Amino acid sequence: MAVQTFLKPALPLLTLLPGLCLIPVVAILVRDGHGGGLPLLIQFAQGALQPSFDPNLLKNLWQGLQITLVIAILSWGISSGLGVILGFLGSRTLWRTVLGSAWPALLFRRLLSPFRAIHELIWGLLLLQIYGLNGWVAIAAIVIPYSALMARVIADQIDCHESPALPVLQATGGPAIAVLMTAVIPAVSSAIKNHIGHRLDCALRSALILGVFGLGGLGTDLMLSLQSLQFHDMWSGLWLLAIAMVVLDQILGSLQRKQRIGVVISVVLMLALVGSATLNLDLSWPSGTLGSVLDVLGDDHNAAAALFELNWVAVIGSTLLITLMASCIATAVPPLLLLLWPSPGSLRLQSLIWGALRLLPTPLSALLLLVMAKPSLPLAALALGLHHSGVMGRVLIKDIRETGFGSAQTLERGGATVRMSWLYGPLAEVSRSYLAYASYRCDVILRDTVVVGIVGSAGLGWQLIDALSSFHWWLVAWLVVAFIGLTLLGETITERWQQRLNCKAVVL
C-alpha cells in the first residue's frame, strides 16, 4: 500500500498562501516608513467626508469628467467593434469550419500579440510624443491594446464554447458561415456581451490613467489636486467619478437586460455626453512627425549603444519582482478579508471596499503611499496590488454570490466554525475559477508595472518614461521589445497554469 504523503496545498489554500508575501512587504514598509505623512493621510481621509463644492471647481471637474468619459466611451466602442471582428478571425473554430485548418487563427493571434502586450499608457506616451496632445491620441492609445486584448478573449470564448451541434450542422452540408451563425454565435453571445460590458469599466480607468500622465480629462485634475495637496478638491473629483461609474454600470445593466426605456435613455445620454464634450476635447485629425522618429531609429550606432546602456538583468528583475509581489497581494487580500469577516451580510460592505480600491487610479494611490514611506519596490507593489485586489475582490464576491452559501451552512451544521465553513464551503467552491482569473490578472499586473515604476524608481516602466522624456528613441524601442517579450512569456506561463487548473479564466 503506497500512499503519497507530500505537501500539496489544496486550491482554497492556494488562494490564501500568496498572503505570506504581505509579511516582508509590511516589514520593509515599516522599516522605510515615517510618521511625517500621517497628518496628510488623515487630511486625505477627511477630504472624503468634506469634498469641495466650489462651483468653479465643480465646473472644471465636470468638464474633465466629460473628456474622460468621452475618451472611454469612444475607445470602448471602437475597440469592441474591432475586437469582435479580430476575435472571430483569431478563432480556431471559425477557420476549421471554413477552411478545415486552424493555421490562419494562429497567425492572427501571433500578429496581434505585440499590440496587446504594450500597455495603453506606453501607447499614449509614444503617440503623444509623435502626434502631440490630441483627443484621438488618447482614444487610439486605448483602442490599439484593447482591440487586440478583446480579440484574444473573444477568440478563446468562441473556441471554449464550441457547440456539440457544430459537427451535426456541418454534416447537413450547409454553408460554413450559416453553420457558424447557427451553432457558435448563440453559444458565445452572452460571454462576449459580458466581456464587452466589463471593458467599459476598464476603458474608464485607462482614460483616467492617461489623464494622470498628462493626456487630459479628470485624471489630470486629480493629479494636480494631489500634487498641490488639495484633498477636498480631489475628493470632489473622486465622488464625481464614483457616481459616473455607478451610472455607467446601471446603463450597461439595462443594455444587457434589453430594457427598452433603459436603452433609449442610455443612447440619448451617451450622445449628449459625446456631443457636449467635443466642445472641450480636441478631436481634429492629428498631424504627426513619425518620420523624425524613424530617422533617429535608422542610426545603427545609437541602437547598439542604447542596448548596452542599461543593466537589463536588474531592470527586468525589478519588474518581475513588483509583478510577483503585487500579484500575491491582489490574489490573497480578498479571500483573507472574506475569512476575516465571513457572513453573507458582510459581502455588501466588502464590495464597497473593493469599489473604493478600484476608484483611485494606481499612480495616485502610489503617490499617496509615498507620503508615508520612502520609494521602494514593495511600495510600488503594494499600490498596484491593492488596486488589483479591488478587481479580484469584485470577482470573488460575484462568484460566491452566484454559487450561494448552502455549503457553508451545511458545514456549520456539522459543527465547523463559521470561518472553517467558509474556507471549506464557498471559498473552496470558487477557488478554481478564482485562481484561473488571478493568473490572467498577473498578466495585467505585469503590463501595469509601467504605471507604478515611477514610485519604485525601478523597473521597465520607470526606464521607459525616462527614455520617452529624453526622446531616447532607441532605448524606448528596446524597452518596448523587452516589455513585449516579458508579457508574452507571462501569458504563456499563465496559460499553462490555467491548463493545469483545467479552467480557463472567465474574463468577465
Add this chain to the structure above:
Amino acid sequence: MTALLELHQVSLDQRLQSTSLTIRADERVVLLGASGAGKTTLIQLCNGSLKPSKGSIQWRGQPFASLTRHQRRSIGTLWQDLRLVEELSVVQNINSGALGRHGLLWALRNLLGVLDKDACLTVMDQVHLEPSLLNRAVTQLSGGQRQRVALARLLRQRPELGLADEPLSALDPVIARDVLDTLLSFPGCLISLHRPDLIHRFERVLGLRNGALVLDAAPETISNSQLEWLYRRS
C-alpha cells in the same frame, strides 16, 4: 432509551403538516413515502437545514437554536447530492467531517497535505474504499466511490444520530448493501428510502403521505396494503 431528537407539532408551510416525533438512542428508523411526500423536508428539519414555521425541535432536551457547535456535530447527514467539496482530495474531504472537533489551524493544515492518515484509512476501510484513492481528487471518482467518500466523511464526524436522504438511489446492490450496513452502525439513524423491501432491517417505520406523518409502526406490524397505500397517487 434516551430521547435524542424530539419534534413537537412541527410544521412547515405546505410541505409538512403538524408532526410530532421522537427518535431515541439505539433506534434505527426508516422513512418511506412517495416522491414529494415530504421526506427530504423532514430530514432537513431534523438536521436544522430548515426551520419549522410552527412547533419546536429539541436535541437531547435542548432547543435546536441553542446548540453549541460541538453539540451540532452529533447530528450527521448523508445528503442525497453528497455535497462533497469538489476542489479537494478524498482525504481532505473525509477529514472535513472532523472540522467540528478541531480548530482553524487544523483546517488549514488539512488543506496542505495528508493529515490524520490512519484515521482516514480506517474509515475508508469501513466503507470499502481503496487506500490508493487517498490523494485522488473527488472529481476523478465514480458515482459509487463518491458515495462512499461521503459516507467515510460521516464516519469521521462520529455523529450520534445519522440522517440520510435516499442514500441508496442509483447504487449497485453490493455498494447499496455496504452503505446501508454502515448507516445502521450509528447509535441512532433516520434514513429515507424508496425500498419497502428493506424495512425488516429497521426497528421502526415512518410513512409520509402528502406532507403528513400517517404511519409510525414496527416493521413486522405493517401490511403490504399499507405500504402500497403510501405510494399510491391520490
